[in-house]
Amino acid sequence: MPVIRSGRRLARAAGLSIVLATLPLGPLPALAREMPETAAGQAARKPNVVILATGGTIAGAGADAANSATYQAAKVPVDKLIAAVPAIGNVANVRGEQVFQIASESFTDAQLVQLAKRVSALLKQDDVDGVVVTHGTDTLEETALFLDLVVKSDKPIVVVGSMRPSTALSADGALNLLDAVTVAGSKEAVGKGVMVTMNDQIQAGRDVTKRVNVVPSAFSSQWGPLGMVVEGKTYFFRSSVKRHGKSSEFDIDQIDSLPLVAIVYGSGNMFPGAYTAAVEAGAKAIVNAGTGNGSVAGYLVDTLKDLRSKGTLIVRSSRVGDGIVLRNAEQPDDKYDWVVAHDLNPQKAKILTAVALTKTNDTKELQRIFWEY
Numbered sequence: 001m002p003v004i005r006s007g008r009r010l011a012r013a014a015g016l017s018i019v020l021a022t023l024p025l026g027p028l029p030a031l032a033r034e035m036p037e038t039a040a041g042q043a044a045r046k047p048n049v050v051i052l053a054t055g056g057t058i059a060g061a062g063a064d065a066a067n068s069a070t071y072q073a074a075k076v077p078v079d080k081l082i083a084a085v086p087a088i089g090n091v092a093n094v095r096g097e098q099v100f101q102i103a104s105e106s107f108t109d110a111q112l113v114q115l116a117k118r119v120s121a122l123l124k125q126d127d128v129d130g131v132v133v134t135h136g137t138d139t140l141e142e143t144a145l146f147l148d149l150v151v152k153s154d155k156p157i158v159v160v161g162s163m164r165p166s167t168a169l170s171a172d173g174a175l176n177l178l179d180a181v182t183v184a185g186s187k188e189a190v191g192k193g194v195m196v197t198m199n200d201q202i203q204a205g206r207d208v209t210k211r212v213n214v215v216p217s218a219f220s221s222q223w224g225p226l227g228m229v230v231e232g233k234t235y236f237f238r239s240s241v242k243r244h245g246k247s248s249e250f251d252i253d254q255i256d257s258l259p260l261v262a263i264v265y266g267s268g269n270m271f272p273g274a275y276t277a278a279v280e281a282g283a284k285a286i287v288n289a290g291t292g293n294g295s296v297a298g299y300l301v302d303t304l305k306d307l308r309s310k311g312t313l314i315v316r317s318s319r320v321g322d323g324i325v326l327r328n329a330e331q332p333d334d335k336y337d338w339v340v341a342h343d344l345n346p347q348k349a350k351i352l353t354a355v356a357l358t359k360t361n362d363t364k365e366l367q368r369i370f371w372e373y
């Protein structure tokens, strides 16, 4: 509309009141947008992002700036986290809720369910555009996958943590949090599934895993990041083809608890009691974090076959972490009625198994779920 454009130039050059008098009625609303914006107008234009804080190192505090590994996690409340990063106010209207204040290694399934229900409820609100979950990094990858599977929304969900407490030299939490809010409020992030912003990168919550225990570049994925956040702008280069969010068949509104799933870590010189004790403790499924291709020691095969025949689900994953575990490679899964975890590492396979078991314990269905999610 050329009239509007010339009107804008005139408005800037000559002052709004003169231009108003010389233009026809049509362009008035466009000119109104050129007037200096009020604070309320600016706030209305920015996305609304809710930050759900759960603790972790991002809320940690150490005694000294040299303490990057010795500190106490889960100390700083959410309002202080937000106040420490004033730039957040430039990208979104944020408000915080303290859901838990724990280190992420202490997360239980009950807390996972509670958190996901809160995320789901918030994203149903018209006045919420995205949610950020601040989280410890140790089990961040499990929570990210869980939310990816069970929150039926396309609005952005970003899980974020830090490797260093805010009191440490080169603390990484402030930028990670700013990036998380930026992604949660960005239109490009809609429909991309749960994301994780660490170390300037945007990772898929499904794929990302913590690979190093002490540096800000701790998180990566064998399939690569989705993109980056640079100077407050999101750049996406790929997206996951796996089912998540709205296209998921799982819905946290229908899930109130998760069945117990155990992981048994593979090595040389194993013993059957590691598996049978898990079942005695109530495990409905065992993820075998097997060696190599998810292999099982010959002297353990009868134990696992026996547990399967009595109803325990056996899922073969690999302690290697990367790669994919194929059906009937290493072990005859069809014959033993076992399931393979595809590309999911043991801790992620545990989450998908627990979620899948809320709907079915049919092994064909479970295997389909492992291919699709």
Ligand SMILES: NC(=O)C[C@H](N)C(=O)O
Residues within 6 Å of the ligand: 055, 056, 057, 058, 073, 102, 103, 104, 105, 135, 136, 137, 138, 139, 161, 162, 163, 164
């Ligand atoms: N960097 C961290 O957040 C580690 C901490 N143990 C946690 O997961 O809560």
